[in-house]
Amino acid sequence: MKDCTIVIAGSAGEGVQTIGDVLADTLSAQGYAVFTWQEYESRVRGGQNSYTIRVREAPLNAPVIEADILLCLNPGAFAKYVPRLKPGGILVAEEPHLDGAIVVPFKDKAKKELGNLIYANTIAVGALTGVLGMDRRAMDGILERHFAGKGLEVVEHNRKAAALGYDAADEACRDACPWSFPKRDGSYYLVGGNEALPIGAAHGGCRFIAAYPMTPSTGIITYLARRAEELSIFCEQAEDEIAAINMALGASFAGARAMTSTSGGGFALMVEGISLSGMTEVPVVIVLAQRPGPATGLPTRTGQGDLLFAIHAGHGEFPKAVLAPSCAKDAFHKMVRAFNLADQFQIPVVVMSDQLLADARFSIYDFETEKAVPISYLADPGRFEVYRRYAVTEDGISPRLYPGQSSHLVTADSDEHNEWGHITEDLAETAPAMAAKRLRKMEQMRKVMGAPEAYRTEDAEDVFCAWGSSFGAVKEAVDLLREESIPVGMLHWTEIWPLPHFSFPEGVRLWTVENNRTAQLGTILRYGYGITFSAHILRNDGLPLTADFIRRSYHEST
Amino acid sequence: MRAPDRFQNDVEIQWCPECPNFGILTAMKGALVALNKNPQEICLVSGIGQAAKLPHYLRCNFFNGLHGRAIPVALGIHTVNPELTTIVTTGEGDCYGEGGNHLLHAFRRNPNITVVVHNNEIYALTKGQGSPTTPVGEFRSLQVRGVEMTPLNMLAVAVLHDCPFVARGFAGDPEQLKALLVEAIRFEGMALVEVIQPCITWVRHPVSWYRERLRPIDDTHNPEDKEAALRLLMGKEGRFIVGCIYKGPKRPMFGERFRQKVGLEPLALKGFPDASITLNLLAQFKNQ
Numbered sequence: 134m135k136d137c138t139i140v141i142a143g144s145a146g147e148g149v150q151t152i153g154d155v156l157a158d159t160l161s162a163q164g165y166a167v168f169t170w171q172e173y174e175s176r177v178r179g180g181q182n183s184y185t186i187r188v189r190e191a192p193l194n195a196p197v198i199e200a201d202i203l204l205c206l207n208p209g210a211f212a213k214y215v216p217r218l219k220p221g222g223i224l225v226a227e228e229p230h231l232d233g234a235i236v237v238p239f240k241d242k243a244k245k246e247l248g249n250l251i252y253a254n255t256i257a258v259g260a261l262t263g264v265l266g267m268d269r270r271a272m273d274g275i276l277e278r279h280f281a282g283k284g285l286e287v288v289e290h291n292r293k294a295a296a297l298g299y300d301a302a303d304e305a306c307r308d309a310c311p312w313s314f315p316k317r318d319g320s321y322y323l324v325g326g327n328e329a330l331p332i333g334a335a336h337g338g339c340r341f342i343a344a345y346p347m348t349p350s351t352g353i354i355t356y357l358a359r360r361a362e363e364l365s366i367f368c369e370q371a372e373d374e375i376a377a378i379n380m381a382l383g384a385s386f387a388g389a390r391a392m393t394s395t396s397g398g399g400f401a402l403m404v405e406g407i408s409l410s411g412m413t414e415v416p417v418v419i420v421l422a423q424r425p426g427p428a429t430g431l432p433t434r435t436g437q438g439d440l441l442f443a444i445h446a447g448h449g450e451f452p453k454a455v456l457a458p459s460c461a462k463d464a465f466h467k468m469v470r471a472f473n474l475a476d477q478f479q480i481p482v483v484v485m486s487d488q489l490l491a492d493a494r495f496s497i498y499d500f501e502t503e504k505a506v507p508i509s510y511l512a513d514p515g516r517f518e519v520y521r522r523y524a525v526t527e528d529g530i531s532p533r534l535y536p537g538q539s540s541h542l543v544t545a546d547s548d549e550h551n552e553w554g555h556i557t558e559d560l561a562e563t564a565p566a567m568a569a570k571r572l573r574k575m576e577q578m579r580k581v582m583g584a585p586e587a588y589r590t591e592d593a594e595d596v597f598c599a600w601g602s603s604f605g606a607v608k609e610a611v612d613l614l615r616e617e618s619i620p621v622g623m624l625h626w627t628e629i630w631p632l633p634h635f636s637f638p639e640g641v642r643l644w645t646v647e648n649n650r651t652a653q654l655g656t657i658l659r660y661g662y663g664i665t666f667s668a669h670i671l672r673n674d675g676l677p678l679t680a681d682f683i684r685r686s687y688h689e690s691t
Numbered sequence: 692m693r694a695p696d697r698f699q700n701d702v703e704i705q706w707c708p709e710c711p712n713f714g715i716l717t718a719m720k721g722a723l724v725a726l727n728k729n730p731q732e733i734c735l736v737s738g739i740g741q742a743a744k745l746p747h748y749l750r751c752n753f754f755n756g757l758h759g760r761a762i763p764v765a766l767g768i769h770t771v772n773p774e775l776t777t778i779v780t781t782g783e784g785d786c787y788g789e790g791g792n793h794l795l796h797a798f799r800r801n802p803n804i805t806v807v808v809h810n811n812e813i814y815a816l817t818k819g820q821g822s823p824t825t826p827v828g829e830f831r832s833l834q835v836r837g838v839e840m841t842p843l844n845m846l847a848v849a850v851l852h853d854c855p856f857v858a859r860g861f862a863g864d865p866e867q868l869k870a871l872l873v874e875a876i877r878f879e880g881m882a883l884v885e886v887i888q889p890c891i892t893w894v895r896h897p898v899s900w901y902r903e904r905l906r907p908i909d910d911t912h913n914p915e916d917k918e919a920a921l922r923l924l925m926g927k928e929g930r931f932i933v934g935c936i937y938k939g940p941k942r943p944m945f946g947e948r949f950r951q952k953v954g955l956e957p958l959a960l961k962g963f964p965d966a967s968i969t970l971n972l973l974a975q976f977k978n979q
Contacts (some may be wrong), residue, residue: 162978274979322976336969340958341771343763362952364968365961367770372796376763379756383736383767386754387775388959391767409757500973507963535959536734536752536768537775545754546747547739555702555747556755 137312138197139186139261142214143206146178148254151279152204153184155258157323157494158275163267164319166192166496168605170489172676175348175432181213188265188314192321192496194460195605196489196677201312202264204257205230206239223310225260225302235264235305242297252294259298264306266313269299322497326490326602327352329461330420333468334392335364338507339418341384341391343369343377348432349491350394350422374399378406378417386415386545388511388535390472394420397439398429404446407481411451413545414523414531414571416475416482418468423487425675434675435488437601437648441656443483444630450568452478452575454582455630457485459604461495463627469505470628474581476510478574479533485629487648489677490602514539521552525566529573575631582633585624589615590638593622597646597670597683600626600654607646609680614687621687626654632661642667644687648678697730698723700750706741711862711888711898715809716748718865719780722872723749726776734775736765738790741816742782742809742888759789762797765804770946772957776876779806783885784814787823787845794845797881798852802945805875805882808845809862811890819893826930832893846936847924849883850917855939856882857920859932861905862889863898871935880944887933901931908934915939 139156143149150171157167168187174180187197203218204225205211211230218224224234227241237260243253255276262271276291324332331353334342344354358368367384371377377393384391395403400421410417421443425436443455454474458464464486471482512532514520520541524531531552536543544554549564557563586604589611590596599607607623614621624637637643643666645655650673655666670686672678698720706712723733733751737743739758746753752775756764761779769777779786786794786808797806812829814820819832823843830837849857856878860868868886875882887905889898906928913919920937923929 158978320977322973323978324973324976328976332969332972335964335972336966338963340961341767343767360972362949364964365953365958367946367949367958369766369770371763372792375760376793376796379760379763380767380770382756383754383764383769384771384958385767386764387734387768387771388957389771389961391771405757406760409760413754413756502966502969502973509963511959535772537731537772537957538959540729540731542730542750543752545756547756554753554755556705556744 136193136197137188137201137265138199139188139202139204140200140214140217141184141204142181142210144179144209145173145176145182147206149182149184149206152254152258153186155272155275155279156261157186159262159267159272160186160188160314161321161323161496162275163271163314164317165314166190166319166321167323168192168194168196168493168495170196170493170677173433181210183214190317190319192498193605193609194495195609196493196679197681198679199681202261204261206257223264225264233309235260235302235309237298237301237305239298242301243294246297247290247294252290255291255294256298259295260302262295263299263302264310264312266310268316269296271316322500323494324461324497325352325492325494326461326464326486327492328356329464330468330484330486331356333465333505334418334472335366336465336502336505336507337469337472338390339366339392339472340389341367341381342393343371343380344394345371345374345377345399347396347399349424349488350396350420350486352491353394353420374402375406378403378419381417382406382410382413382415385417386413386535388538390476392418392420394422396422396424397426397442400439400443400446407453408447408449408451409547410481411447411449411453411571412547414479415545416479418471418475418482418484420484420486422491423485425673431675433488435648435677436673436675437487437603437653438673440485440600440629440653443485444657446483451571452480452578453630454478454480454482454578455485456482457601457627457629458490459601459625459627462497462500464490465500466505467627469507473508474578478530478578480574485601487602511535514541517541522554523550523552523567525552525570528577529570530577579631579634582631583628584633584635585626588623588625590622590624593620593638593641595621595642595644596638597621597623597644598654598658599623599646600629603646603648603678606678606680607683610683610687613680613684629654629657632657635662637662637664644668644670646670646678646683649673698750700748702747704748705744707892710891712741712745712809714862714865715807715868715886715888716745718860718868718872719745719807720749721865721869722876725869725873726876728776732776734768734777735780736761736768736777737780738785740782740785742780743785745780759785760793761785762790762793762806766797766800766802766945769802769804771959773803773946773950773955774957777804778876779804781806781808783808783810783812783824784822787843791823795852798849798854800945801855801881801942803879803881805884807872808883808885809888810885811888811894813890813893815890815893844924844929846883846885847921847929850920850924850937853939853942854883855880855942857937858883858935859885859887861887861901861933863902867933874935880941904928904931905933906931908932908936
């Protein structure tokens with residue numbers, strides 16, 4: 134079965150997200166692999182936004198732009214989004230903007246037949262299920278779940294609304310709509326990045342999160358705050374990002390796994406705290422959900438422009454890890470990994486997300502949670518007659534206790550300090566020994582960092598180097614080009630800093646494919662491995678990389 | 692066995708000889724002894740500045756962090772382990788200047804911590820610039836034509852926002868300060884203790900100049916009277932008022948609701964969640 138992509142377009146406040154979520158959930162419940170992604174303006178009402186749903190039998194968690202079906206909730210949405218409709222695609226709208234459009238007056242029907250405009254959106258989703266050739270009752274269960282809190286009557290009215298939309302579209306669709314999505318027995322989790330990240334954090338033993346709201350990171354603390362007591366995770370909205378990271382460091386010092394989450398501007402405010410984590414050797418996990426900068430930039434759009442910033446964040450020289458999950462499943466695993474690395478090496482760990490990963494929903498067959506094992510690296514106080522928090526050790530890792538755990542006293546000092554954690558000005562021995570001790574951890578870390586994932590590189594002549602959330606798009610691009618008998622492959626990094634020990638394939642042309650303008654992964658790989666790149670495929674217009682964009686860019690460059 | 696010198700360590704003190712900070716250190720040690728505390732029960736938290744060095748000179752757990760950021764660190768520590776006695780030792784530059792925002796929001800949160808602000812009306816460690824409490828007209832190394840900005844009356848701000856315990860002591864009177872600290876640390880909720888700590892190196896006024904001007908609060912003052920507290924602090928001699936100024940109405944403490952649900956034990960003891968919890972969270976994403 135071929136892909137089908139549905140784009141729902143409308144103004145903020147018109148219910149684009151609700152319609153998208155209900156349809157995606159319905160398709161998922163019918164056993165299909167769904168991928169959704171959103172692009173929206175930085176406003177609460179008005180503008181024009183879109184919610185894209187890609188539906189298939191087997192998962193392909195990668196964004197596409199072109200729509201087979203375009204639902205427009207207002208004429209402005211049609212004007213903006215009609216270029217995304219494929220030739221031969223179907224428009225669903227209240228007015229006949231195009232020949233062959235499926236015209237369903239959602240608002241009129243809601244008012245006239247159900248007496249309330251509020252049901253217009255459900256009529257619209259119902260129409261989409263009709264266009265898609267789904268079962269007429271497919272939405273029933275999903276509507277019940279979405280509206281159960283509002284009472285039986287509301288559920289019943291929504292079912293009626295869905296049926297109205299379905300019938301209207303079904304009639305108009307005869308001979309026009311080629312799609313058919315009968316129930317099948319697939320079963321996938323449909324999970325967003327901003328859900329997988331906090332669930333991964335909880336699984337990894339996070340007990341404390343402090344954050345300041347900032348798109349597109351806010352969903353992470355929101356998810357946890359709703360379940361704070363159930364999960365025994367303390368959640369605090371900080372007065373600013375500086376407070377957020379310092380609260381997390383205090384919590385971590387006191388023995389709890391702690392994190393914060395933010396976007397680029399907030400991360401900038403946290404940078405001194407990252408350096409403090411490096412100096413005090415207090416573990417902390419920071420999710421950096423990227424959006425295009427500089428400054429406020431495009432607050433609701435996506436990009437990968439902060440990689441070098443994350444790697445270099447913090448004054449002074451100290452070890453730090455930077456991870457970049459590829460999808461929702463990897464986001465879950467990388468959070469556990471981040472907490473383990475932070476704890477093992479007593480360092481800050483940055484987990485790079487972005488608006489695409491944050492807001493996209495992925496179909497995952499199996500999360501393999503059993504492979505994500507949180508491991509505590511706290512020391513046993515009984516081991517020590519005398520305890521020195523910053524004991525100089527061969528591998529640079531000083532056994533870590535927490536205050537109140539035992540009679541041993543635990544210290545943290547942002548000044549250069551001696552083994553006891555007291556300020557030192559001893560430049561001859563203590564200060565250089567401490568600096569060297571901290572940096573020795575970096576070498577240990579390199580040994581455990583994961584190598585990039587190789588895809589179809591064995592016989593490849595061109596290899597795309599990519600990182601983070603572009604995984605799905607780059608992998609799909611490789612497949613598209615392979616269909617044209619072009620031997621390309623992919624190397625995809627999710628553990629970026631410190632760079633793992635890795636040997637590049639020889640005799641291939643290396644490309645860097647990134648959602649930024651300056652090829653930041655390329656810079657780091659050139660610096661770390663002494664390689665050179667033949668070409669770049671870069672996009673920094675606030676939209677995600679897609680397979681088709683990469684394929685076209687490849688052809689334009691060769 | 693709790694020896695009286697259990698808080699003593701052998702770290703060399705970097706303050707100027709005879710700095711009134713020594714009086715604050717003595718008062719703090721005395722208060723902790725009076726409260727029958729052990730070093731492992733205490734966590735001092737500080738930022739940067741002369742006052743922020745105090746944790747190094749008192750044997751206990753401590754976190755000496757960044758300039759201005761002691762309060763958020765203390766909030767994190769206290770939230771995770773409410774069994775620790777968490778005390779912030781800070782200066783007015785650290786706490787009213789660089790980290791002023793955190794103090795304002797601490798008043799709102801009402802954590803069960805004590806914040807001791809050494810107020811020397813100057814940036815001493817950086818050699819004599821004006822601070823948030825330097826009086827108008829006084830000369831400082833950067834304010835060569837005299838300070839123009841109005842000094843912050845942070846204790847009045849604290850009272851205004853119902854910080855539930857507000858007091859001021861004098862570094863030159865460690866006994867009185869000790870008594871205030873005992874009361875502040877024992878107090879359930881946020882306690883702010885500002886300490887007049889004359890700088891003997893950069894400021895022209897000797898310690899005696901301050902001592903002569905002190906206005907100890909007399910028995911007629913009712914610390915539960917918010918308006919009376921504000922009148923004291925906003926009066927002409929407000930900056931010299933010493934004693935227990937304000938005790939606000941009891942209100943929920945930071946983290947209290949969370950702790951009622953999850954218990955009082957340190958979060959470090961919670962360990963890792965059972966795998967079934969994760970599977971239940973994920974199950975909500977399977978559409979049936």
